[in-house]
Amino acid sequence: MSALLPDGFAALEPFVARWAVPGTAARAARRGESSAEEREAFYGVAKDKLLPALAYLDGKKLEAFDAADNRLMDMMLSLAHVALAVEGLGDDEPRHAEMRRHMQITRSPAGV
Amino acid sequence: MNNIASTAMPGFSPVPAESVAWLGTAPVPAAPYYSPAYYELEREAVFRRSWLQLGHVSELPEPGSFIRREVEVLKASVLLVCGRDGQIRAFHNVCTHRGTQLVEAEAGRAGNFSCPYHRWSFSTDGRLLSAPDFESFGLTKEECALPAIALEICGGLIFVNFAPKISLREEMGPFADWLEKFPCAQATQFSEYVYEINGNWKLTYDNFQENYHLRFIHPRTGGAAVSDENPFGYPVKYGFHGPHRTQTIWSNPNVKPTPLQAISFGKGAQFAMADGLAGPHARDYLALFPNFFVIGTPAQSFSHTIWPLGPERSRGVIRLYWKGEDDCASRRFAREYALASARDIHAEDRAVIEAGQRGLSSGALKYVHFQVQEALCRHLFNNVNERVEAYKAELAGGAA
Incomplete structure (x- = not known):
């Protein structure tokens, strides 16, 4: 396989290593340990890719996803967590991350 | 403000x-x-006598499905099981021989439950199926069934009560229909x-x-x-x-x-x-x-x-x-x-x-x-x- 992500999503490739994270709890943890710069850089590029990504992925069954599709899905799911920090909490995120640490995710349809 | x-x-x-x-x-x-004395009273007065929400029917999707829930306030371990007849029941997770905790797994699927200590074996509806050298006890198997706990389902939610005086639905009144x-x-x-x-x-x-x-x-x-x-x-x-x-x-x-x-x-x-x-x-x-x-x-x-x-x-x-x-x-x-x-x-x-x-x-x-x-x-x-x-x-x- 040549590309990390499906066609049309090359702009997200620099963020694959950091944000294509399998598992809901792991994604939440990644948000919690990330820096504001990392979150803002990812959010800045990914937010406009969300609807195109979901439209593309909705064209397939989840079971039919290939590795590139799964990375794109996991990145969009990471975006759900990151957006709460960037759009909502702003500079309160570090304090909030400490409070969130106690809320252990134990079950998710997307896998923990 | x-x-x-x-x-x-x-x-x-x-x-x-x-x-x-x-x-x-x-x-x-x-x-x-904060009072420890008040808490001790609550354990018996409130928690032992109330309907407690312990799970959801989706956790017990087929005959043999089980989940174990610890109810620390009552020092109880509860086994919720879907029987072969599809009915969900609750039992104390306690072997009736000498009290050993029967199931360690948090959840799973089983055809029966076998005590790790002396291999007393129970069905998914709580009956004692077999016990090694059972005739030496002078007991009947009926006497040795798992202790059942009252269970009701409302709105897909599983509730148990350790000492029920009234059914859940009767107690909930109009709220039972709400929950559904x-x-x-x-x-x-x-x-x-x-x-x-x-x-x-x-x-x-x-x-x-x-x-x-x-x-x-x-x-x-x-x-x-x-x-x-x-x-x-x-x-x-x-x-x-x-x-x-x-x-x-x-x-x-x-x-x-x-x-x-x-x-x-x-x-x-x-x-x-x-x-x-x-x-x-x-x-x-x-x-x-x-x-x-x-x-x-x-x-x-x-x-x-x-x-x-x-x-x-x-x-x-x-x-x-x-x-x-x-x-x-x-x-x-x-x-x-x-x-x-x-x-x-x-x-x-x-x-x-x-x-x-x-x-x-x-x-x-x-x-x-x-x-x-x-x-x-x-x-x-x-x-x-x-x-x-x-x-x-x-x-x-x-x-x-």
């Missing part, structure tokens, strides 16, 4: 004081929120997050029964719940039946969602409508005595159970209910966002509840105070205290 309290609220009227005056207005004693119309009744799976907290179970629970704190504790995550016309986000209605209670959550007409919030909640709402989850209780909160509540919001319906672990320690279990599998990327995204956003808000609550416990546990206060819009907190205390006082009288009568 006096300026907020005096702000006119055109278009919204809080529930008037007169309608909840029957609950009383006196200060409430502080000791029940909540999204949890149709759910086939759920997301879950769990926290432990240095907080008394009532203090913890009370946080989620009043909106007075919203604007102060959730200034960025809970903005949708408040506005100029309803600066505290107070509910529009309260309701009571026996020890149970409801509130109808106010709908803010001026919500300004963030960009991803709009996308995610928009998709979640579309799925909920398509799935037939938009029932009559979309804005209702239903609290079932003693330690459970559920919110009917179709796209983010969740329940919260608060388990006492000690007088000053509890565990919260929050579940968001989903109908159907993740059948597409958009549904998966909407569910992930719903989980993460709810968790953000609850994380803020946990921190301030612990601060409250530290203050109460110092013994500095003889009383705490509930205002009109904290009526549900007062209702919980009243019901707990009635049971504790009755139990004390029962003990005194027994001793006389």
